[in-house]
Amino acid sequence: MKLSIDLHIHSALSPCGDNEMTPNNIVNMAYLKGLDVIAVTDHNTMLNAKPVMELGKEKNILVIPGIEVTTKEEVHVLCYFKELKSGMKFQDIIYDNLPNVKNNTEVFGKQLIFNKKDKVIGEVNKLLINSTNFSLSEIRDLAIKYGGVVVPAHIDKKAYSIISVLGFMPDNLKFNTVEISVNQDYSLLDKFIDIGNYNVIVNSDAHYLGDINERISFIDVKDKTIGSVISYLVKKRRNKV
Template identity: 50%
Template sequence: MRIAYDFHIHSGLSPCSCDDMSPNNIINMALLKGLDAIAITDHNSTLNLGAFQQLSINKNLLIVPGVEVTTKEEVHLLCLFESFNNAKGFQYIIDSTLPKINNSKSFFGNQLIYDHMDQVVDKYPLLLISALSLTVEEVVAEVSNLKGVVIPAHIDRKSYSILSNLGFISPNLKITTVEITTNCNISSFQEKHKYLRNYRKIINSDAHSLVDILERESYLEVKDLSCESIINELKSFVI
């Protein structure tokens, strides 16, 4: 089946995101835009996934649990999981590798934790846009152990991407899917990086505000509408 997706959305837990990026607002906007599946990918945290999990029970929208990790090399990686429990397992790894630097909300923004009623129940104290002490290779290994998939984020950008910071994608990582931005000229990008032709390329919004969430414009063929099917497809090689 063919599904419309947006696998890169930040809630108000990400300091660079709008405070109205609450669970109900995000889900309802995604439904209004006709999406079948979305992923919540806050910077270095899964702590808002519980509210999304609770809300998804009664919504005609699949929530894929995820996180956007900043590696030791300051590379952004999308990490998506088959289950909320596996994503929560990754939170323990984040907690042990995130630098103990306090967030300055006046400079970086709020880091809001919501309940399923969109009430702010806490504010995360440590700065979530810091780089973890894990390398790209180590993140891939940890996520693989939790049956997840790693997708290098916005690889066509000039900062915080695996190409801008490392120059290439090592075949040892066994990456099969990469993310490009909505502004990417795919033909010229592939001409410049010919070895990337065989990688699956997905386009997400990287939404930090409600209006940025994608319409029905990015599609993925999957066996069925489930996190497991989506992860399996994103892990598979392009034929």
């Protein structure tokens, strides 16, 4: 079963996300673009995951509980979970291990929490875009403990990617799926890794509604369930380039 995806979208809870990135707006834009599966992956938090998941069901869009974590090395990784409940336990640990630095809304933007009617029900005061106290390997182990999977984010980018920070893909961490940006030239990545050894997902990393993926990125799974998507991301070489 081939499903169109965008598994890296930021809501207005991320300080860098546009204030129009509300749960309804995100789901409706994904619906208009014909997406089957999405994930809202805000920086170091999952507090907007629940309303997006609820709204996704109404539009027959599968929403994966997700979060974008910044490791101690300043590497961005995407963490996805089989269940929202376990993901929220993970995100509580992540949040508690962020520096106690207050968000400056004039500099970084607001960090808004919504309900499913797009009403603002809260605002996170701690700055969410800082690095956690956890290393890359510690994040991987913690995510697995809570039934999740870790995917190195935008490995082609020149900042906050595992390649730009480390210069290589650590074999001991056994990542089987990586994310690349839209319109990436694979030949640039070949200098650092054998991309054919990995499942590859192409996500938008959208901070604005218009940037959410069209039907350009697909995964082939057994059925349209969170479990099948997680299994795809966990298993090795399911999507050879």
